[in-house]
Amino acid sequence: MRTRNSTAARASNGALRAVDAGADPVGVEPFDDVSEHGTPDHVHHANGFHGVSGMSGVSGASLESPGNEPHNEPLSPDDPLAPLPFNPYKGNRGVTRAWHAMKNSLAGFRVAIREESAFRQELTLAAILIPCGVLVPVDPVSRVLLLGSVLLVLIVELLNSSLEAAIDRISLERHELSRRAKDLGSAAVMVALGMCLMTWGLIVGPLVVRWVKAWLGA
Template sequence: MRSPLSTRNEPADAHEPLGPDDPLAPLPFNPYKGNRGLTRAWHAMKNSLAGFRVAIREESAFRQELTLAAILVPCGLVVPVEPVARVLLLGSVLLVLIVELLNSSVEAAIDRISLERHELSRRAKDLGSAAVMVALFMCVMTWVLIVGPLVVRWTGMLMH
């Protein structure tokens, strides 16, 4: 029997409970979602550190970008620039790491769903890779525009 609120085009079972395979069904109970305050923060920190460990162990691109960050972050801390420029230098490096972590998570989720070749899987992975490339370009551009003139000035002083 149709509900008086239903429309004519709506199927008769539109208000039936959702099955477990339905994408709109509620997620299973997660014991960590009920945590609040310091307990939630503690679990979040443990998960974040586990994510870093996985990225370092399994993702060669993340290791390469982490190596770049290990060089650029100390340089960004000592280069004589205004505080806002320092934030831009360091932020551009951290942005590369953030985008790479997100790209790696997309790739892992795609691989979890299926390892077979599929156009949408390729597209998702390519889009994530493009996001990393944009972040790297932004990092290079930031460093060239802020540190480049200082390097030119220093080399000019050394030449004279």
């Protein structure tokens, strides 16, 4: 009876070992060494899974090969480096462009004279001061300063009018930012007027005082 039991126990243990040997290594830890017999050690990966020797360095080679470099994504329209959209009104070149620019500039002058009362007032002042700046007996540099200060007022007024037109084109509602932008443009015009007054006062003022003294002394 003992011999029969021992024989059955050995058979049972052999069957269990055979089943365990044929089972999948589910319980193997990730870093356990499960290399098979006859397989070189350099083929196995660090995570414990072995592979074909020709496929052992695929992941590293794919990262280092120049042909697998990532492509740059296209720039969004809000990116400052993105190319500007095509403008059909910018296609003219050479003399044609200059001709169209001159026509647009004259149209701008006509609109400013017709629609902007402040520009009309400053243009009237310029019509008086520019001939005086040409006739006053001063050196060429002073003459340029006199005429340039008057033209600067007109330039700043035109820019201020264009800024106001752009703001009104966006919206006519009362908004703090719109009011601030228009106030800043008006302040720029005031600075230009102050510069013109200072230039004429420093250059022409002494001449006027000398003429008045000579007239009173006579």
